[in-house]
Amino acid sequence: MKYRPITAESDTRDHLVVIGNGMAGCRAVEELLARDPSRFRITIFGAEPRVNYNRIMLSPVLAGEKEFGDIIINDADWYASNGIALVTGDPVVAIDRSAKTVTTRSGLVERYDRLLIATGSNPFIIPVPGKDLPGVIAFRDMDDVNAMLAAADAGKNRGGGAAVVIGGGLLGLEAAHGLSLRGMKVTVLHLMPTLMERQLDEAAGWLLKQALEARGQTILTGADTAEIVGEMKVEGVKLKDGTLIPADLVVMAVGIRPSTQLARDAGLAVGRGIQVDDHMVTSDPAVLAVGECVEHDGQVYGLVAPLWDMCRSLADGLVDKPTGYRGSVTSTKLKVSGIDVFSAGDFSGGDDCEDIVLRDASRGIYKRVVLRDDRVVGAVLYGDTADGNWYFDLLKTQEDVSALRDILIFGQAFAFGGGRADPKAAVAALSDDAEICGCNGVTKGQVVSSIAKGAHSLDAVRSSCKASASCGSCTGLVETLLALTLGDEVRSGPKTLCKCTSFGHDDVRREIIAQGMRSIPEVMQKLHWATPDGCASCRPALNYYLLCALPGAYQDDQQSRFVNERLHANIQKDGTYSVVPRMWGGITSPAELRAIADVVEKFSAPMVKVTGGQRLDIFGIKKEDLPAVWADLNAAGMVSGHAYGKALRTVKTCVGSEWCRFGTQDSTGLGVKIERMSWGSWMPHKFKIAVSGCPRNCAEATIKDFGIVCVDSGYELHVGGNGGIHVRATDLLCKVASEQEAMDYCAAFIQLYREEARYLERTAPWIERVGLDYVKARLVEDDAGREALRARFLVSQSFSQDDPWAQRAEGAEAEHHAPMARFTPQEELA
Amino acid sequence: MTTAEWLDIGWVDQIPVRGSRTVKVEGGDDIALFRTAEGKIFALRDRCPHKHGRLSQGIVHGGAVACPLHNWRISLATGEALGEDKGCTPTVPVKIDGGRVLLCRASTLRAAA
Numbered sequence: 001m002k003y004r005p006i007t008a009e010s011d012t013r014d015h016l017v018v019i020g021n022g023m024a025g026c027r028a029v030e031e032l033l034a035r036d037p038s039r040f041r042i043t044i045f046g047a048e049p050r051v052n053y054n055r056i057m058l059s060p061v062l063a064g065e066k067e068f069g070d071i072i073i074n075d076a077d078w079y080a081s082n083g084i085a086l087v088t089g090d091p092v093v094a095i096d097r098s099a100k101t102v103t104t105r106s107g108l109v110e111r112y113d114r115l116l117i118a119t120g121s122n123p124f125i126i127p128v129p130g131k132d133l134p135g136v137i138a139f140r141d142m143d144d145v146n147a148m149l150a151a152a153d154a155g156k157n158r159g160g161g162a163a164v165v166i167g168g169g170l171l172g173l174e175a176a177h178g179l180s181l182r183g184m185k186v187t188v189l190h191l192m193p194t195l196m197e198r199q200l201d202e203a204a205g206w207l208l209k210q211a212l213e214a215r216g217q218t219i220l221t222g223a224d225t226a227e228i229v230g231e232m233k234v235e236g237v238k239l240k241d242g243t244l245i246p247a248d249l250v251v252m253a254v255g256i257r258p259s260t261q262l263a264r265d266a267g268l269a270v271g272r273g274i275q276v277d278d279h280m281v282t283s284d285p286a287v288l289a290v291g292e293c294v295e296h297d298g299q300v301y302g303l304v305a306p307l308w309d310m311c312r313s314l315a316d317g318l319v320d321k322p323t324g325y326r327g328s329v330t331s332t333k334l335k336v337s338g339i340d341v342f343s344a345g346d347f348s349g350g351d352d353c354e355d356i357v358l359r360d361a362s363r364g365i366y367k368r369v370v371l372r373d374d375r376v377v378g379a380v381l382y383g384d385t386a387d388g389n390w391y392f393d394l395l396k397t398q399e400d401v402s403a404l405r406d407i408l409i410f411g412q413a414f415a416f417g418g419g420r421a422d423p424k425a426a427v428a429a430l431s432d433d434a435e436i437c438g439c440n441g442v443t444k445g446q447v448v449s450s451i452a453k454g455a456h457s458l459d460a461v462r463s464s465c466k467a468s469a470s471c472g473s474c475t476g477l478v479e480t481l482l483a484l485t486l487g488d489e490v491r492s493g494p495k496t497l498c499k500c501t502s503f504g505h506d507d508v509r510r511e512i513i514a515q516g517m518r519s520i521p522e523v524m525q526k527l528h529w530a531t532p533d534g535c536a537s538c539r540p541a542l543n544y545y546l547l548c549a550l551p552g553a554y555q556d557d558q559q560s561r562f563v564n565e566r567l568h569a570n571i572q573k574d575g576t577y578s579v580v581p582r583m584w585g586g587i588t589s590p591a592e593l594r595a596i597a598d599v600v601e602k603f604s605a606p607m608v609k610v611t612g613g614q615r616l617d618i619f620g621i622k623k624e625d626l627p628a629v630w631a632d633l634n635a636a637g638m639v640s641g642h643a644y645g646k647a648l649r650t651v652k653t654c655v656g657s658e659w660c661r662f663g664t665q666d667s668t669g670l671g672v673k674i675e676r677m678s679w680g681s682w683m684p685h686k687f688k689i690a691v692s693g694c695p696r697n698c699a700e701a702t703i704k705d706f707g708i709v710c711v712d713s714g715y716e717l718h719v720g721g722n723g724g725i726h727v728r729a730t731d732l733l734c735k736v737a738s739e740q741e742a743m744d745y746c747a748a749f750i751q752l753y754r755e756e757a758r759y760l761e762r763t764a765p766w767i768e769r770v771g772l773d774y775v776k777a778r779l780v781e782d783d784a785g786r787e788a789l790r791a792r793f794l795v796s797q798s799f800s801q802d803d804p805w806a807q808r809a810e811g812a813e814a815e816h817h818a819p820m821a822r823f824t825p826q827e828e829l830a
Numbered sequence: 831m832t833t834a835e836w837l838d839i840g841w842v843d844q845i846p847v848r849g850s851r852t853v854k855v856e857g858g859d860d861i862a863l864f865r866t867a868e869g870k871i872f873a874l875r876d877r878c879p880h881k882h883g884r885l886s887q888g889i890v891h892g893g894a895v896a897c898p899l900h901n902w903r904i905s906l907a908t909g910e911a912l913g914e915d916k917g918c919t920p921t922v923p924v925k926i927d928g929g930r931v932l933l934c935r936a937s938t939l940r941a942a943a
């Protein structure tokens with residue numbers, strides 16, 4: 001297609017040649033024409049066989065909300081009436097800078113005075129086998145949309161085809177949304193743990209995933225594509241973990257790369273993009289470049305807003321009124337109808353930054369504004385993006401927002417709505433009928449009256465009138481009402497889990513179960529966490545609570561564990577690790593001792609020591625060597641001793657009736673049985689057991705979490721002891737007659753502790769808090785309850801007794817152990 | 831793309847989100863690379879200003895890491911200890927190019943020394 005207006009041979013104006021008939025190229029020409037319509041003779045070359053259209057609207061076209069005709073920016077008339085020669089469907093293949101010509105694929109040669117390169121980007125195609133099969137496409141231009149529409153149509157006859165979209169970023173999700181509206185069964189594969197991780201934080205990414213799944217898409221995060229399979233055309237996608245997903249269409253949307261080949265071949269300075277100065281001039285003064293193909297001040301852009309700024313500066317420079325481009329801040333909105341997502345600026349936070357977070361689970365809203373030095377530096381909004389532009393504006397103008405600080409998160413309307421700049425005054429102005437707590441339908445009047453009747457703390461209000469007792473989103477309001485009603489008399493409530501939340505441990509645990517929560521981001525959203533991703537205190541606690549609530553079903557979050565539990569060894573002051581294999585009931589054998597001795601020698605461990613818990617500890621092992629050490633210990637039949645875990649540690653025993661002249665029962669044998677039953681279980685804190693064969697108590701059973709003292713007539717069961725700074729001797733729980741009963745009580749006791757104690761609360765402080773009578777009521781006086789607890793423990797154990805060392809020795813999570821790279825300065829300098 | 835100024839360490843994806851990997855520097859301290867929940871990459875000498883804990887082994891949250899030995903919180907951006915604690919760990923400039931992590935060579939040598 002060629003629109004060649006009558007340009008007289010005698011047209012002596014400078015010739016501006018534009019390569020790329022896309023958004024930036026045409027916008028640059030528009031800006032130029034607006035400044036000086038007659039300065040240049042203009043020719044535009046476009047690789048696509050069509051006029052200039054709004055690329056970002058390809059998504060609504062795919063979704064069926066628009067037609068191609070609706071998204072054309074400049075139609076044929078525009079080119080003609082502005083005297084622009086347009087050559088389409090014929091890409092430029094070479095630039096000769098000394099002759100000042102460009103050559104197209106069809107052989108057309110055109111001379112230029114000024115050249116403008118606006119070639120945009122190329123979709124990045126991941127180099128996997130099968131990437132060239134028919135049916136594998138990108139999402140960049142109208143041809144791609146047509147291919148997708150054809151695939152959806154073809155699928156219709158078979159009741160809907162299957163599409164796999166690789167990449168859970170903006171483009172991928174818009175493609176997935178369109179395809180799914182067109183009737184295809186869509187699976188999105190995303191390598192990262194959260195969707196759109198470059199624009200959204202974990203909390204918003206999680207909400208987005210939930211919403212898309214609710215619409216029927218399958219979203220696989222952490223999914224690494226191994227190959228695309230098919231004979232003549234695409235048939236499916238295989239993941240590195242072996243999963244095979246059938247597909248008639250594969251859309252690769254994993255990213256874009258600036259299209260720089262032409263410029264590079266022509267010898268222009270190219271980094272990640274074609275390097276330009278503030279006036280969009282490349283390393284050759286006759287050649288300009290603009291759009292996604294350029295690199296300005298080290299930045300490349302993949303959104304349209306920067307192009308507009310660039311085009312203005314470019315045109316100013318071309319008409320000799322240079323202004324200069326200074327880079328752009330960008331914001332992103334996802335164009336999926338019904339799902340509102342907005343992100344702008346830098347939301348990575350950090351400690352010089354302050355996060356203001358608002359979560360409203362009932363309305364599915366998450367808002368986060370990041371401040372640095374009282375200025376907005378970033379924002380992420382999910383569910384309610386009405387204020388996106390306001391935040392973006394504050395961000396761009398770098399206005400001091402300290403005066404708005406307290407109400408910023410409620411949005412522009414609130415901030416400027418009728419003198420409500422003081423949140424206290426705003427709450428004071430509410431009528432008595434105003435609903436404070438949506439979950440429990442509690443009005444302001446009811447809250448104030450329960451405060452007046454003596455509920456002088458948040459917790460007291462929660463238990464008296466139920467306000468803020470469910471989702472907690474009105475906690476701030478209730479606290480303000482407390483302050484308004486009582487002045488300084490407000491009593492601080494019970495300790496919260498950490499500063500990220502207004503909830504205590506017990507509330508969090510209760511809600512996890514009541515609301516059936518399944519992941520850390522879900523808890524943080526539903527319970528209105530005040531930070532985007534928690535802290536080193538709440539993450540491990542939540543990880544444990546979820547794991548305890550969902551045996552076998554919860555996906556453990558390694559990054560929420562303390563290093564020892566992540567590496568299954570104990571970190572030492574010099575950064576090496578100690579390794580303690582399990583030695584059941586303190587019994588060992590020549591083979592085990594030989595294997596330990598071999599490990600000590602093979603890995604030059606500087607020390608091996610008998611621990612206070614009746615087993616051997618090998619010190620000074622390097623992180624890299626841990627898997628090899630475990631492989632050797634595994635080979636001799638030994639498993640992890642969990643000396644590092646909030647878990648069962650040791651079961652100490654004495655020799656007992658087998659050998660000892662005073663022994664009354666087989667304490668060693670029982671200890672081994674109990675350790676076999678309870679090893680591997682994660683707990684709120686460490687847990688130690690001991691079995692002594694007689695009241696002389698050589699195994700120190702009365703300072704253990706669960707201690708058994710054998711007597712002639714049976715077994716005394718003791719609970720809640722520990723050594724440590726505050727030694728606490730156990731309480732006697734009860735006495736039983738058989739080994740089996742001793743084991744049953746032990747299992748039930750552990751489970752009660754697992755389900756009800758707070759994270760990092762050992763059995764001793766737990767029992768002091770809840771009282772021995774409570775524990776007795778649950779375990780001794782309630783046979784059915786005890787039996788149920790025992791059964792739950794055994795179910796949970798059926799998922800826990802997998803030796804973590806064996807998995808690591810086989811290569812699981814190898815990245816925890818090996819360094820990412822090595823660097824030898826001498827070699828490097830040579 | 832290792833150059834005179836930058837060392838090519840590997841792919842961003844090799845560092846777990848909210849986690850860390852190390853770079854071994856012959857004859858010096860390791861360099862710890864961190865990746866935050868938002869995908870930002872930071873590099874610090876792998877040595878706590880308190881008693882030399884391996885920061886790479888800590889829990890990463892927000893823009894900080896909690897040292898595994900005594901729980902000091904260290905800012906990933908500045909290397910400064912946060913809160914009441916005082917001390918600083920050298921940082922190393924990092925940049926990301928086409929998904930690759932590049933470490934500033936000179937600062938790496940300085941930080942590791």
Ligand code: SRM
Pocket residue numbers: 570571572578580609610611612613614615617643649650652686688703721722723724725726762
């Ligand atoms: C290795 C060992 C010392 C030894 O060389 O014998 C040891 C080493 C540590 N103990 Fe212990 N304790 C060891 C037996 C004990 C015992 C004796 C026992 O188990 O019968 C006690 C008293 C009994 C008890 O636990 O109540 C004991 C009470 C403590 C305490 C206090 C616990 C408390 O609730 O107050 C701590 C501190 C803590 O956990 O917060 C502690 C903490 C530690 C830590 C984990 C300190 C730390 O946080 O790094 C030490 C880890 C060293 C390492 O990296 O390997 N260790 N520790 C013992 C390992 C036993 C095992 O085989 O697993």
Ligand SMILES: Cc1cc2nc3c(=O)[nH]c(=O)nc-3n(C[C@H](O)[C@H](O)[C@H](O)COP(=O)(O)OP(=O)(O)OC[C@H]3O[C@@H](n4cnc5c(N)ncnc54)[C@H](O)[C@@H]3O)c2cc1C
Pocket residue numbers: 019020021022023024025045046047048055056057058059090091092093118119120121139140141171174259262290291292293301302303304305307333335
């Ligand atoms: C589906 C989709 C949705 C998007 N949504 C958004 C959004 O919501 N918000 C947002 O800000 N951005 C969005 N974008 C990005 C936005 O479209 C781009 O940033 C913008 O189009 C870049 O403009 P450009 O001119 O640099 O490149 P392009 O618009 O790609 O134009 C470059 C043109 O040059 C042509 N060309 C390349 N090489 C040659 C050659 N050798 N000879 C001749 N012609 C050549 C190409 O065919 C192309 O037509 C989206 C992109 C896509 C694909």
Ligand code: SF4
Pocket residue numbers: none
């Ligand atoms: S007693 Fe103190 S020094 Fe000894 S191992 Fe336990 S914690 Fe470490």
Ligand code: FES
Pocket residue numbers: 878879880881882883897898899900901902
């Ligand atoms: S060594 Fe890091 S906190 Fe002590």
